[in-house]
Amino acid sequence: MKLAATKDNYLYEQIADDLSRQILGGMLVRGDKIPSVRSICSLHKVSMSTALQAYYVLESRGLIRSMPKSGYYVSYVKTFPGLPNQTSPSLQTGNEDNSDLVSKVYGEISSGTMMLSLGCPSPELLPLAKLNKVMVQTLHTFPDSATSYEHVQGNVKLRRQIARRSSIWGGRLTEDDVLTTSGCNNAMTLCLLALTQRGDTIAVESPVYFGILQLAKSLGLHVLELPTHPESGVEMEALTDALRKHRIRLCLLISNFSNPMGGTMPSEHKKEVVRLMEFYNIPLIENDMYGDLYFGSQRPGNCKAYDESGLVLLCNSLSKTLAPGYRVGWVTPGKFAEQIRRVKFATSISNATITHEVVATFLEKGRYESYLKTLRNVLHNNSLHYMDAIMKYFPEGTRVSRPKGGFMLWIELDPSVNTAALYEQTIKRKVSLAPGRMFTLQNQYNNCMRLSYGLSWNKEVEEAIRMIGKLSRSLSG
Incomplete structure (x- = not known):
């Protein structure tokens, strides 16, 4: 039967909703192959792009998944592990050192x-063959x-090319709005060097990427960790209170698929964050290096898209998507452009010419989107x-984040399990995990860990997760 489009319900949404009802109603169960894209086109008299859009929606809902050269299969299960709890760090700046653990891991x-x-x-x-080809060409022609x-x-x-791609997230950048860096960490470093002084306080999510904590400590900054939800990111009421009660020099937030929890700030939260920055005249350093790795049909926007004052x-970078070792990153410094430019000149003068030219050519040839x-x-x-493996092999009661993009799973175990001790056991078996204590400067998250699913799924990975789960059971009280 052909579906009729309405003003508020596009054809692809109707197709997705119809299949959703079949899956959620039990007519299609986990492992079942669903109709091919061509079958959907024929059945509903729609284009290939419309059928694919419907399947992208189903993927974003976690109902189906694609198997290369095989088709689409139902992935939905009625029982999911519970989400990790919203965090509740002390609203005082943390002083505990986690550098030994980071260095060990x-x-x-x-x-x-x-x-x-x-x-x-x-x-x-990674598209190594294509990158290598561009590299050889660049060496001969540049x-x-x-x-x-x-x-x-x-x-x-x-x-x-970066400016051109900004339209995907709602930006209106020009090439003059962009300053390139040696990766995202270097971009954040330049911003902190330009905008802070030793003794200043910055506000971040908690847990947060350990590199940010290490950087802040090396610059003599105090870090105020804010409560964070595993799905929606930093808790807005806590952020508002912190800005009102503390002398915060700037905020540093990961807006999409945060590291390590995987949450994404809703659009209304991003708008509110920008409004708060403008009200208090506080800069926001926004890390959006995971934004391109969305699982749904559309890339999420970011705070910068709502920035009218230049405070964001x-x-x-492309470190998480294309070439980690090429060290290709950038910053759009807004009203602080001259300050950032001076710091870059004083600390590094310029970036690696060859890798930045290779990536520019790769983007220019239009290969990035298909990849x-x-x-x-x-x-x-x-x-x-x-x-699936965590549900199968980890102790009952384990809580796991459900990110809609990025690389990270944040896992919360029974409080009796110390994941730093767990790491000591797994590394003896040649498997490395990231203990939760790495992602804070306070005494918390000792029973949590971050696992990356950047490694391709295979029997060896499944066996590693089974082993971690077994050891977790042995360490639980």
Whole structure:
């Protein structure tokens, strides 16, 4: 039967809703193959793009998943593990040092270790052959074989491509709005160096990427950790109270698929964050390096899209999507452009010419979007497989985040399980995980861990998760 479109309900949504009812009603169960895209086109008399859009919606709802060269299958199960609890850090700046644990986890990387602790895609998921081809071409055609310094602002072709892609998240950037950096960490470092002084206080989510904590401590900054929800990110009431009660120099937030919890701030929260920054005249450093790795039909926006005052400094990179070792990042510094430019010139002068030119050419040739689509599909399937294994092998009562993009699962175990001790057991078996204590400067998250599903799903990964689950049971009270 052909579906009729209405003003408020597009055809692809009707198709998705129809299949959703069948799945949620039990007519289609986990593992069942659903009709092919061509079958949907024929049945409903719709285009291929409409049918695919419907399936993207179903994927974003966690109801189906794609199996390469096979089709789409039902992935929904009625029972999910509970979500991790909203965090409740002390609203005082933390002083506890986690650097020894961070150094231990990342100092023991070896070729024989399965790095479930590493938040980046496995090399076999990257378009290495295409990047290598562009690299060879660049070495032959670029002036001086790309050995000369580039402009402090960065590669103009790369900045142009970044500006062009900003329309995807609602931005209206020009190449002059972008300053390139050696990765996202370098972008955040430049911002903090330019805008803070030793003794200042910055506000962040909690838990938060350990690199941010290490950077803040190295600069002599105090870190105020804010309560965070595993689905919606930083708790808005807590942020509002913190801005009112504390002398905060700036905020640093990961707006989409945060590291490590995986939450995404709703659009209304992003708007409110920007409004608060403007009201208190406080800069926001926004890290959006996971935004392109969405599992639904549309990329989520960011805070920068609502910025009219220039207070939002958007930091991003291709380290999590294309080439971690190329160190290609950027910042849109807004009203602080001259300050950031001076700090970059004083600390690094310019970026690596060759890798930035290679990435600029790769983007210019239009190869990035098709590659991203494949990567997102693989990561989404990985996340479902990892979730299934955790449900199967981990102790009863384990809580797991359900991100709608990115790389990370945040796992909350029984309070009796110390994940730093668990790490000591798993690393002996050549499997690395990230203990929750790494993601805070307070004494908390000792029973939590971050697992990355950037590694392709296979029997070895399943066995590693089974082993972690078994050890977790042995350590529980």
